Amino acid sequence: MALPIPTPRAFLPLRHSVFRTLWLATLASNIGGWMQNTGAGWLMTSLDPSPMLVSLVQAATMLPVFLLALPAGALADIVDRRLFLLLAQAWILAMALILAALTFTDAIGPWGLLALTFAIGAGSAMNFPAWAATTNELVPREDLVGAIALNGIGFNLARALGPALGGFAIAWAGPEAAFALNAVAFLILILALLAWKPREAPRRGPKEHLVSAMRAGLRFVSASPAMRAAILRACTFFLFSAAVWGLLPLLVRQQLGLGPEAFGLMLGCMGGAAVAAGFALPSLRSRMDRSATVFWASLLGALAMGLMALAHHWALAALGMVLYGASWITAGSTLAASAQLAAPGWVRARAIAIYQLSFFGVMALGSALSGWIGGSFGVPLALGAAAIGGAIAAFGVRGWRIDAVALAPAPAAEAPAMPVPEAPAEELRGMLGERSGRVLEVVRYRVDPAQRKAFLAAMQEVRRVRLRAGGGDWRLYEDVAHPERWVELWLVGSWTEHLREEARLTEWDRAALARAAALHRGEEPPEAARFLHVEP
Known part of the structure; x- marks a missing residue:
């Protein structure tokens, strides 16, 4: 045969x-x-x-x-x-x-x-x-x-x-x-x-312009x-x-x-x-x-x-x-x-x-x-x-490596609780949309000072995650009086752009955010908040 x-x-x-x-x-x-x-x-x-x-x-x-x-x-x-x-x-x-x-x-x-x-x-x-x-x-x-x-x-x-x-x-x-x-x-x-006849993929997040x-x-x-x-x-x-x-x-x-x-x-x-x-x-x-x-x-x-x-x-x-x-x-x-x-x-x-x-x-x-x-x-x-x-x-240019694959499956690990901001107040919902103006996003961490070096290394990748998802002007601040307190800040162009961020995260992005959250100390996850830019 x-x-x-x-x-x-x-x-x-x-x-x-x-x-x-x-x-x-x-x-x-x-x-x-x-x-x-x-x-x-x-x-x-x-x-x-x-x-x-x-x-x-x-x-x-x-x-x-x-x-x-x-x-x-x-x-x-x-x-x-x-x-x-x-x-x-x-x-x-x-x-x-x-x-x-x-x-x-x-x-x-x-x-x-x-x-x-x-x-x-x-x-x-x-x-x-x-x-x-x-x-x-x-x-x-x-x-x-x-x-x-x-x-x-x-x-x-x-x-x-x-x-x-x-x-x-x-x-x-x-x-x-x-x-x-x-x-x-x-x-x-x-x-x-x-x-x-392609299959129509479900849209994730608001439609982009x-x-x-x-x-x-x-x-x-x-x-x-x-x-x-x-x-x-x-x-x-x-x-x-x-x-x-x-x-x-x-x-x-x-x-x-x-x-x-x-x-x-x-x-x-x-x-x-x-x-x-x-x-x-x-x-x-x-x-x-x-x-x-x-x-x-x-x-x-x-x-x-x-x-x-x-x-x-x-x-x-x-x-x-x-x-x-x-x-x-x-x-x-x-x-x-x-x-x-x-x-x-x-x-x-x-x-x-x-x-x-x-x-x-x-x-x-x-x-x-x-x-x-x-x-x-x-x-x-x-x-x-x-x-x-x-x-x-x-x-x-030989030293510029192209072998890292950003879309490979994330390493299996038990993910810690991720920060979830509070829902918008009812009286402000009418202001939120494509023309809302810039949104400041904030995450507050409490990190053991002995873990400072590991936290900074994790936040380097978090910065890239935020920018890849559409954020800008990313910053990380350390409290000079309480070195265990950290504040992460970044800006997005509008409330609608903020809503798109979640849909843009890959498994590797989520794993990077989880590694930073795992260094947070306390029973509750890191505190997240969102602030709408207002002209005085």
């Missing part, structure tokens, strides 16, 4: 039918997106071959994420996410059709190409955080890291196929063919989203060491590696003297290597932690750019692209998984948006900077400078 062939670990998330359908549809849209990018980059070399304008095609693709990611992430957290995704795809479809029509009629110029590329990038900027946050709804937690890696594999499989197909489409029927095929691909994703949601997202990220580390490591990696995206068309056309087919195949080599590396990631994760994985991937990317800087034959350039593709998927998927695992559900799209805002912003900067260096000093020097800078940066 033949034994069943085990499913490779990289493919396990595909056993969930909804995730599988949307993953395949997203794969089709990503293939179309890479065909569009290939067509836009190659068309610009015909409209205006200056290194600056060619590199600005990539900058125009990535800059919208820098500008729109945070409001897009906030909207994705507070509105119907499926409808939000549908509107984003519809926008991209419309812009792709306009670009195809203008190119077909020879009515497009270099600045018009940049404007429509920016418009398509704006749709992608709206889509990215919503789709990334949706992954958690499509697979159980045990498959989440695998699903994130599989998204990266799909993205790079599209990178392997899309540019090659785009290159052949350009050679066969011109850049307008690549743009039209991109529109068809996004139509497939729209149909898949229409077929998806855009500005307050953005502010809460920024506070969460600033108070989350794991998110800050992931963002810093991503910025240093993508700032230098962006040089390849900005300069590859010129590397192929000028340095190697090749045509659009070779341009597509170079990108295909990179994408193929990225897919292969994605399959190897589950095994790599079992041997190396995430911080070390990103470090070695960064060094591999620097080596790849160094090889491309030296290349005057397609073989050496292709080897550089293979190594670059492996480093890109390894570092990118690992960093993305770290960012998603560090963000709870209520803020996930916003946190991912801030993460994407950061690295897409530095990619736009890196692409434009490499274009300027390439135009002033030549493509080889620009790639060489990026290789050296990337290696130095990898060593510089």
